[in-house]
């Protein structure tokens with residue numbers, strides 16, 4: 001399936017160049033356990049996105065001797081009502097550094113866009129920021145949101161759009177889009193209701209290209225990384241109970257981009273959720 005997809009893209013005049021690594025899904029999971037010195041670049045919108053969606057993957061890559069680079073578009077300064085936005089930015093920047101330190105990740109880039117303002121950033125500028133990072137880091141794998149942004153957050157969708165388009169332009173590495181499965185949505189429906197979280201889209205299990213099911217050590221690191229984002233995660237954990245909270249996003253699922261994703265990302269005027 002992967003081969004066909006890339007071939008289709010490459011037949012387009014403006015399609016991406018053929019990625020250097022063209023693994024099949026079952027080979028992908030294996031690669032992160034090996035000592036191939038994999039370089040992973042994560043591009044996210046707010047401090048804590050990276051922990052929910054890729055903490056176990058980041059830890060796995062670091063543990064195997066690879067490099068992990070994280071880029072976050074905003075400091076999430078709108079994420080707490082009890083402090084001023086400037087104070088929240090300082091707090092969440094520290095929480096992000098602490099969460100990454102748990103995973104032995106030190107390479108952090110902050111784009112510095114306003115929380116909630118990513119859709120207002122010029123599309124070309126957003127793409128160029130990510131493009132420059134991809135050219136500099138030369139990642140084997142890039143992880144980010146899909147167009148649905150997991151929760152439908154407009155910042156998540158904007159970051160997805162920049163990253164998909166940047167990857168298409170550079171044509172380097174494999175792009176993996178964080179996703180949830182239909183089974184997850186059904187299983188966690190009551191959790192989402194309790195937390196007031198919306199997960200508008202999911203995919204069948206068969207569409208998952210990489211599923212990271214954390215081992216015990218990875219689960220512990222992911223738990224600590226999520227807990228480091230205390231200002232954001234503690235209210236959820238207290239509401240659900242810590243054990244249920246840590247079990248919520250335990251598996252990390254990624255899919256490969258489709259031609260529709262590439263089409264959506266290429267045009268600034270189609271901001272918002274992909275249909």
Ligand SMILES: [Zn+2]
Pocket residue numbers: 045046049153156
């Ligand atoms: Zn977010």
